[in-house]
Amino acid sequence: MGMIPNDLLNTLASQLTQALPGASGAARMAQEELHNNVKILxxxxxxxxxxxxxxxxxxxxxxxxxxxxxxEALEKKVSELEQNKA
Incomplete structure (x- = not known):
């Protein structure tokens, strides 16, 4: 199992956090913090x-x-050998 690509996590986290109502100032900082927490989760x-x-x-x-x-090739060969033997 490989590591989850960071760009995939960023994309998913962004899509989830963009569903929240936008705002500026403190609310924007809270949204960025939420984005980081969603990415970690x-x-x-x-x-x-x-x-x-x-x-x-x-x-x-x-x-x-x-x-x-x-x-499939081996099955064909076995079948041919069986037919030749009979």
Missing amino acids: LSSALSKLDLVTREEFDAQTEVLHRTRAMV
């Missing part, structure tokens, strides 16, 4: 999930395709 929650990066997923998908092709 998201990081914690997402790190507990068994997630993989897209690159890891694509690599494992390719391994699966190659393995499947090898199994």
